[in-house]
Amino acid sequence: MTEPLPFSAMLGRLLRHRELGVPELADRAGALPSDIRAVLAGAPPAAGLLRRLAAASGLHAVDLFVLAGMPVPDDLVPSDAAAARWVPDIAQDGARRLSAAQSRHVAEPARSMQPEPRNHD
Structure with a gap:
Protein backbone atom coordinates (compact mmCIF):
# COMPACT_ATOMS: atom_id res chain seq x y z
CA MET A 1 0.00 0.00 0.00
CA VAL A 77 -14.11 18.00 17.96
CA PRO A 78 -17.89 18.24 17.62
CA SER A 79 -19.48 17.81 21.02
CA ASP A 80 -22.88 17.16 19.52
CA ALA A 81 -23.69 13.52 20.28
CA ALA A 82 -25.91 13.43 17.19
CA ALA A 83 -22.84 14.00 15.01
CA ALA A 84 -21.71 10.46 15.81
CA ARG A 85 -24.54 9.06 13.70
CA TRP A 86 -22.75 10.23 10.54
CA VAL A 87 -19.52 8.34 11.27
CA PRO A 88 -20.66 4.97 9.87
CA ASP A 89 -21.87 6.58 6.63
CA ILE A 90 -18.64 8.53 6.18
CA ALA A 91 -16.54 5.45 6.94
CA GLN A 92 -18.56 3.29 4.54
CA ASP A 93 -18.27 5.87 1.79
CA GLY A 94 -14.50 5.98 2.23
CA ALA A 95 -14.27 2.19 2.42
CA ARG A 96 -16.04 1.83 -0.93
CA ARG A 97 -13.14 3.62 -2.55
CA LEU A 98 -10.53 1.15 -1.24
CA SER A 99 -9.29 -1.98 -2.93
CA ALA A 100 -10.04 -5.28 -1.19
CA ALA A 101 -6.51 -5.46 0.24
CA GLN A 102 -6.65 -1.86 1.47
CA SER A 103 -10.06 -2.50 3.01
CA ARG A 104 -8.76 -5.51 4.96
CA HIS A 105 -5.71 -3.53 6.07
CA VAL A 106 -7.94 -0.79 7.50
CA ALA A 107 -10.78 -2.97 8.80
CA GLU A 108 -8.80 -5.28 11.07
CA PRO A 109 -7.35 -2.59 13.37
CA ALA A 110 -10.55 -0.55 13.18
CA ARG A 111 -12.61 -3.45 14.52
CA SER A 112 -10.35 -3.72 17.55
CA MET A 113 -10.74 -0.05 18.48
CA GLN A 114 -13.01 0.96 21.32
CA PRO A 115 -14.16 4.58 21.59
CA GLU A 116 -12.46 6.44 24.39
CA PRO A 117 -14.72 8.28 26.82
CA ARG A 118 -14.59 12.02 26.24
CA ASN A 119 -14.09 14.49 29.04
CA HIS A 120 -16.66 17.27 28.70
CA ASP A 121 -15.38 19.64 31.40
Missing part, protein backbone atom coordinates in the same frame (compact mmCIF):
# COMPACT_ATOMS: atom_id res chain seq x y z
CA THR A 2 1.22 3.51 -0.72
CA GLU A 3 2.38 5.49 2.29
CA PRO A 4 0.63 8.81 2.86
CA LEU A 5 2.55 11.95 2.03
CA PRO A 6 4.16 13.76 4.93
CA PHE A 7 2.46 16.98 5.98
CA SER A 8 5.36 19.01 4.60
CA ALA A 9 4.75 17.61 1.11
CA MET A 10 1.00 18.19 1.33
CA LEU A 11 1.54 21.80 2.44
CA GLY A 12 3.98 22.31 -0.42
CA ARG A 13 1.44 20.97 -2.90
CA LEU A 14 -1.22 23.27 -1.48
CA LEU A 15 1.07 26.27 -1.91
CA ARG A 16 1.84 25.35 -5.51
CA HIS A 17 -1.82 24.61 -6.30
CA ARG A 18 -2.94 27.93 -4.87
CA GLU A 19 0.08 29.72 -6.37
CA LEU A 20 1.07 31.04 -2.95
CA GLY A 21 4.57 31.84 -1.84
CA VAL A 22 5.83 31.31 1.69
CA PRO A 23 5.85 35.05 2.49
CA GLU A 24 2.24 35.45 1.32
CA LEU A 25 1.01 32.44 3.31
CA ALA A 26 2.95 33.60 6.37
CA ASP A 27 1.41 37.05 6.07
CA ARG A 28 -2.11 35.64 5.72
CA ALA A 29 -1.55 33.30 8.67
CA GLY A 30 0.12 35.88 10.90
CA ALA A 31 3.15 33.62 11.08
CA LEU A 32 6.84 34.00 10.45
CA PRO A 33 8.06 32.86 7.04
CA SER A 34 10.76 30.89 8.85
CA ASP A 35 8.05 28.89 10.66
CA ILE A 36 6.40 28.01 7.35
CA ARG A 37 9.75 27.08 5.80
CA ALA A 38 10.56 24.87 8.79
CA VAL A 39 7.30 22.95 8.35
CA LEU A 40 7.95 22.63 4.62
CA ALA A 41 11.37 21.19 5.51
CA GLY A 42 9.71 18.55 7.69
CA ALA A 43 9.52 20.12 11.15
CA PRO A 44 6.33 19.25 13.04
CA PRO A 45 3.92 22.19 13.00
CA ALA A 46 2.81 23.79 16.26
CA ALA A 47 -0.89 23.56 17.04
CA GLY A 48 -1.30 27.33 16.88
CA LEU A 49 0.35 27.45 13.48
CA LEU A 50 -2.00 24.76 12.16
CA ARG A 51 -4.99 26.80 13.30
CA ARG A 52 -3.64 29.93 11.61
CA LEU A 53 -2.75 28.04 8.44
CA ALA A 54 -6.28 26.68 8.26
CA ALA A 55 -7.80 30.13 8.52
CA ALA A 56 -5.33 31.55 6.00
CA SER A 57 -5.88 28.78 3.46
CA GLY A 58 -9.63 28.38 3.81
CA LEU A 59 -9.34 24.84 5.18
CA HIS A 60 -10.81 23.33 8.31
CA ALA A 61 -8.38 23.25 11.21
CA VAL A 62 -9.46 19.70 12.03
CA ASP A 63 -8.36 18.57 8.57
CA LEU A 64 -4.90 20.07 9.01
CA PHE A 65 -4.45 18.40 12.42
CA VAL A 66 -5.40 15.06 10.88
CA LEU A 67 -3.14 15.55 7.85
CA ALA A 68 -0.27 16.53 10.15
CA GLY A 69 -0.83 13.37 12.19
CA MET A 70 -1.49 15.37 15.34
CA PRO A 71 -4.23 14.83 17.91
CA VAL A 72 -7.26 17.00 17.23
CA PRO A 73 -7.81 19.40 20.15
CA ASP A 74 -11.02 18.86 22.09
CA ASP A 75 -12.35 22.28 21.16
CA LEU A 76 -12.30 21.29 17.48
Whole structure:
Protein backbone atom coordinates (compact mmCIF):
# COMPACT_ATOMS: atom_id res chain seq x y z
CA MET A 1 0.00 0.00 0.00
CA THR A 2 1.22 3.51 -0.72
CA GLU A 3 2.38 5.49 2.29
CA PRO A 4 0.63 8.81 2.86
CA LEU A 5 2.55 11.95 2.03
CA PRO A 6 4.16 13.76 4.93
CA PHE A 7 2.46 16.98 5.98
CA SER A 8 5.36 19.01 4.60
CA ALA A 9 4.75 17.61 1.11
CA MET A 10 1.00 18.19 1.33
CA LEU A 11 1.54 21.80 2.44
CA GLY A 12 3.98 22.31 -0.42
CA ARG A 13 1.44 20.97 -2.90
CA LEU A 14 -1.22 23.27 -1.48
CA LEU A 15 1.07 26.27 -1.91
CA ARG A 16 1.84 25.35 -5.51
CA HIS A 17 -1.82 24.61 -6.30
CA ARG A 18 -2.94 27.93 -4.87
CA GLU A 19 0.08 29.72 -6.37
CA LEU A 20 1.07 31.04 -2.95
CA GLY A 21 4.57 31.84 -1.84
CA VAL A 22 5.83 31.31 1.69
CA PRO A 23 5.85 35.05 2.49
CA GLU A 24 2.24 35.45 1.32
CA LEU A 25 1.01 32.44 3.31
CA ALA A 26 2.95 33.60 6.37
CA ASP A 27 1.41 37.05 6.07
CA ARG A 28 -2.11 35.64 5.72
CA ALA A 29 -1.55 33.30 8.67
CA GLY A 30 0.12 35.88 10.90
CA ALA A 31 3.15 33.62 11.08
CA LEU A 32 6.84 34.00 10.45
CA PRO A 33 8.06 32.86 7.04
CA SER A 34 10.76 30.89 8.85
CA ASP A 35 8.05 28.89 10.66
CA ILE A 36 6.40 28.01 7.35
CA ARG A 37 9.75 27.08 5.80
CA ALA A 38 10.56 24.87 8.79
CA VAL A 39 7.30 22.95 8.35
CA LEU A 40 7.95 22.63 4.62
CA ALA A 41 11.37 21.19 5.51
CA GLY A 42 9.71 18.55 7.69
CA ALA A 43 9.52 20.12 11.15
CA PRO A 44 6.33 19.25 13.04
CA PRO A 45 3.92 22.19 13.00
CA ALA A 46 2.81 23.79 16.26
CA ALA A 47 -0.89 23.56 17.04
CA GLY A 48 -1.30 27.33 16.88
CA LEU A 49 0.35 27.45 13.48
CA LEU A 50 -2.00 24.76 12.16
CA ARG A 51 -4.99 26.80 13.30
CA ARG A 52 -3.64 29.93 11.61
CA LEU A 53 -2.75 28.04 8.44
CA ALA A 54 -6.28 26.68 8.26
CA ALA A 55 -7.80 30.13 8.52
CA ALA A 56 -5.33 31.55 6.00
CA SER A 57 -5.88 28.78 3.46
CA GLY A 58 -9.63 28.38 3.81
CA LEU A 59 -9.34 24.84 5.18
CA HIS A 60 -10.81 23.33 8.31
CA ALA A 61 -8.38 23.25 11.21
CA VAL A 62 -9.46 19.70 12.03
CA ASP A 63 -8.36 18.57 8.57
CA LEU A 64 -4.90 20.07 9.01
CA PHE A 65 -4.45 18.40 12.42
CA VAL A 66 -5.40 15.06 10.88
CA LEU A 67 -3.14 15.55 7.85
CA ALA A 68 -0.27 16.53 10.15
CA GLY A 69 -0.83 13.37 12.19
CA MET A 70 -1.49 15.37 15.34
CA PRO A 71 -4.23 14.83 17.91
CA VAL A 72 -7.26 17.00 17.23
CA PRO A 73 -7.81 19.40 20.15
CA ASP A 74 -11.02 18.86 22.09
CA ASP A 75 -12.35 22.28 21.16
CA LEU A 76 -12.30 21.29 17.48
CA VAL A 77 -14.11 18.00 17.96
CA PRO A 78 -17.89 18.24 17.62
CA SER A 79 -19.48 17.81 21.02
CA ASP A 80 -22.88 17.16 19.52
CA ALA A 81 -23.69 13.52 20.28
CA ALA A 82 -25.91 13.43 17.19
CA ALA A 83 -22.84 14.00 15.01
CA ALA A 84 -21.71 10.46 15.81
CA ARG A 85 -24.54 9.06 13.70
CA TRP A 86 -22.75 10.23 10.54
CA VAL A 87 -19.52 8.34 11.27
CA PRO A 88 -20.66 4.97 9.87
CA ASP A 89 -21.87 6.58 6.63
CA ILE A 90 -18.64 8.53 6.18
CA ALA A 91 -16.54 5.45 6.94
CA GLN A 92 -18.56 3.29 4.54
CA ASP A 93 -18.27 5.87 1.79
CA GLY A 94 -14.50 5.98 2.23
CA ALA A 95 -14.27 2.19 2.42
CA ARG A 96 -16.04 1.83 -0.93
CA ARG A 97 -13.14 3.62 -2.55
CA LEU A 98 -10.53 1.15 -1.24
CA SER A 99 -9.29 -1.98 -2.93
CA ALA A 100 -10.04 -5.28 -1.19
CA ALA A 101 -6.51 -5.46 0.24
CA GLN A 102 -6.65 -1.86 1.47
CA SER A 103 -10.06 -2.50 3.01
CA ARG A 104 -8.76 -5.51 4.96
CA HIS A 105 -5.71 -3.53 6.07
CA VAL A 106 -7.94 -0.79 7.50
CA ALA A 107 -10.78 -2.97 8.80
CA GLU A 108 -8.80 -5.28 11.07
CA PRO A 109 -7.35 -2.59 13.37
CA ALA A 110 -10.55 -0.55 13.18
CA ARG A 111 -12.61 -3.45 14.52
CA SER A 112 -10.35 -3.72 17.55
CA MET A 113 -10.74 -0.05 18.48
CA GLN A 114 -13.01 0.96 21.32
CA PRO A 115 -14.16 4.58 21.59
CA GLU A 116 -12.46 6.44 24.39
CA PRO A 117 -14.72 8.28 26.82
CA ARG A 118 -14.59 12.02 26.24
CA ASN A 119 -14.09 14.49 29.04
CA HIS A 120 -16.66 17.27 28.70
CA ASP A 121 -15.38 19.64 31.40
